[in-house]
Amino acid sequence: MLTHRPTPEFPRHLEELYARFPFDRSLADDPISEIRFLAHDPRRAEVAGVFAATLAIGNTTAIRGAIVRLFAIAHGDVGWLVAPGHARERARGLASFRHRWIRGDQLDYLSRVLEEYYRHAPSLEVAFLEGWSTGGFAGGLDALARVLRGEGTSARLGAPPRGYRALFPTPMGPGRSPCKRLTLFVRWMVRDRYPDLGVWRRVPTGELRVPLDQHVHWIAYHLGLTGLRARSWTAVEEVSEALRRIDPLDPVRYDFVLCHTGISGDCPKERDLSVCGPCSVRPDCRLWRGRRASA
Numbered sequence: 001m002l003t004h005r006p007t008p009e010f011p012r013h014l015e016e017l018y019a020r021f022p023f024d025r026s027l028a029d030d031p032i033s034e035i036r037f038l039a040h041d042p043r044r045a046e047v048a049g050v051f052a053a054t055l056a057i058g059n060t061t062a063i064r065g066a067i068v069r070l071f072a073i074a075h076g077d078v079g080w081l082v083a084p085g086h087a088r089e090r091a092r093g094l095a096s097f098r099h100r101w102i103r104g105d106q107l108d109y110l111s112r113v114l115e116e117y118y119r120h121a122p123s124l125e126v127a128f129l130e131g132w133s134t135g136g137f138a139g140g141l142d143a144l145a146r147v148l149r150g151e152g153t154s155a156r157l158g159a160p161p162r163g164y165r166a167l168f169p170t171p172m173g174p175g176r177s178p179c180k181r182l183t184l185f186v187r188w189m190v191r192d193r194y195p196d197l198g199v200w201r202r203v204p205t206g207e208l209r210v211p212l213d214q215h216v217h218w219i220a221y222h223l224g225l226t227g228l229r230a231r232s233w234t235a236v237e238e239v240s241e242a243l244r245r246i247d248p249l250d251p252v253r254y255d256f257v258l259c260h261t262g263i264s265g266d267c268p269k270e271r272d273l274s275v276c277g278p279c280s281v282r283p284d285c286r287l288w289r290g291r292r293a294s295a
């Protein structure tokens with residue numbers, strides 16, 4: 001099978017897509033819209049980011065609804081979730097919470113893990129950097145996943161609830177998970193450019209990897225940024241490297257645009273001239289290969 005590659009003009013086409021993109025329209029639909037107001041408060045931004053990213057399964061409306069419900073349980077202060085002194089009230093409040101297959105008892109355990117972690121460390125950035133220093137970005141995610149799974153603290157906290165540890169996969173596990181939710185969390189924490197929060201200061205933006213959800217993967221595959229049809233950590237690395245060649249200092253700045261081009265319906269994911277006509281990356285799109293003259 002022929003390998004699909006974007007045209008040499010792809011960087012300019014992608015910049016056009018970025019420049020024309022209606023950020024404000026899509027921001028309202030994105031889970032980050034529910035936590036951006038905390039950007040001035042690094043601890044609360046981090047806690048909100050962990051919970052929001054953990055809940056980032058399914059469509060964006062349902063995800064935003066789940067975040068709003070969680071904040072209501074926390075009396076509007078996400079810091080309450082990780083503050084000591086009200087374990088029973090927290091467990092009671094979360095008991096009936098559900099979002100897809102995520103249950104309130106799992107979020108309660110996550111609260112307890114974070115409460116314990118913050119007793120001896122100021123930020124999850126510390127854990128990420130420890131892993132990153134020896135294992136690169138994947139090592140940072142692996143260290144983060146191990147902290148969030150409660151490894152090392154479960155003796156004090158008791159065994160986690162059913163299915164809890166599976167919420168935090170690692171790219172270094174046998175499944176080579178793309179780790180979309182943890183990668184998204186790190187993007188929110190590290191980038192200080194719109195629309196992200198930028199509360200971590202020591203991880204270079206050039207090191208970030210793209211949160212490869214199904215929308216980003218679809219368009220990345222069809223633009224030839226990866227030849228892999230299935231999402232995996234290898235695909236994350238391929239897409240991130242392709243974007244890094246265009247913007248070495250901030251490759252992940254294109255993520256929001258690529259993701260919401262799919263979510264919004266701007267990209268129909270099929271050949272439809274009425275929609276694809278104005279698409280600036282149409283010359284690079286696999287669906288239009290060999291059809292430019294007739295388009």
Ligand code: SF4
Binds near residue numbers: 268271
């Ligand atoms: S040309 Fe059409 S199918 Fe291809 S990326 Fe653009 S909008 Fe999507």
